[in-house]
Amino acid sequence: MDFQITILTSKDAVSLHELMLSNTEQFKRYFPKTLAKNLTLEASERYILEKHQEIQLNSELTYAIKENRTGKIAGLIIIKKLNWETKQGEFAYCIGLEYQGKGWMSEAVSQISNYVFNELQLKTLQIISHKTNFGSIKVAKKCGFIWRKTLINEFTPTDELPLDMELYELTTR
Numbered sequence: 001m002d003f004q005i006t007i008l009t010s011k012d013a014v015s016l017h018e019l020m021l022s023n024t025e026q027f028k029r030y031f032p033k034t035l036a037k038n039l040t041l042e043a044s045e046r047y048i049l050e051k052h053q054e055i056q057l058n059s060e061l062t063y064a065i066k067e068n069r070t071g072k073i074a075g076l077i078i079i080k081k082l083n084w085e086t087k088q089g090e091f092a093y094c095i096g097l098e099y100q101g102k103g104w105m106s107e108a109v110s111q112i113s114n115y116v117f118n119e120l121q122l123k124t125l126q127i128i129s130h131k132t133n134f135g136s137i138k139v140a141k142k143c144g145f146i147w148r149k150t151l152i153n154e155f156t157p158t159d160e161l162p163l164d165m166e167l168y169e170l171t172t173r
Contacts (some may be wrong), residue, residue, distance in 0.1 A: 003074060005018065005063050005105050005111060007055065012064055015073040017044040023096050030133065031094045034076065056083065060091045061116075065095065065108050074099040079107050079116060079125075087123035093139070100135065106142045113143060117172045127168040128154060140157045140168040 008016065020027065020038040037047045044100045046128040054060040060078040066072065075095030082089045091112075095105050109127075114124045127145050140147075145168035153162035 002068055005108055006066055008051050011050050013044040017041050019073045019096050026122045027094055032158045077112055089122055090126040105123050106139045109139055109143045123172050128165045130163055131166055145170045
C-alpha cells in the first residue's frame with residue numbers, strides 16, 4: 001500500500017496547511033469549515049489540537065491519509081456526527097488533486113469502516129454527497145454503501161443556496 005492512515009500530530013501542521021492551500025478551489029465548496037480552519041500554519045496547529053480533543057471525547061474522529069514515500073498528507077478522513085446511542089456516524093473526506101484516482105480514499109474508507117464497526121461497535125455509517133460529486137459517490141458505491149434517499153436542502157455551501165444531497169449508508173451485517 002502506498003499510504004497509511006494515522007492520527008494527526010503536531011508535526012503534520014505544515015503538511016496539512018499545504019494540502020489545504022494547494023487544494024483551496026477543490027475544497028471550498030464541500031469542505032469549507034476544515035479549509036477555513038487551516039488557512040495559516042498557526043490555524044493548522046490549533047486544528048490538530050482540536051482534533052485530538054475530539055478523539056479524547058469520542059465526539060469526532062479525524063485521520064490523515066499520508067503518502068508513505070514522502071510522509072505528506074494526501075487527504076483527511078473524518079467520522080463526524082457520532083451518535084453513541086444509535087451507534088451511527090457520518091463520513092467526511094477530502095483528498096488532494098494529485099492523489100485522486102489512485103483508489104486511496106476508497107481503501108481508507110473501507111479500512112476505517114471496518115475499524116469503526118469492529119472496534120467501536122457502530123452499526124451504521126453514512127456518506128452524504130451532492131449528485132455532482134462523482135468521486136465521492138464512486139467511493140461510497142465501491143465501499144458497499146447503498147443509496148437511501150435525497151435529503152432536501154441538506155447542505156449550504158458558502159455564498160450559495162442550499163443543496164439537496166444524496167444519502168448513502170453502510171450497516172453492519
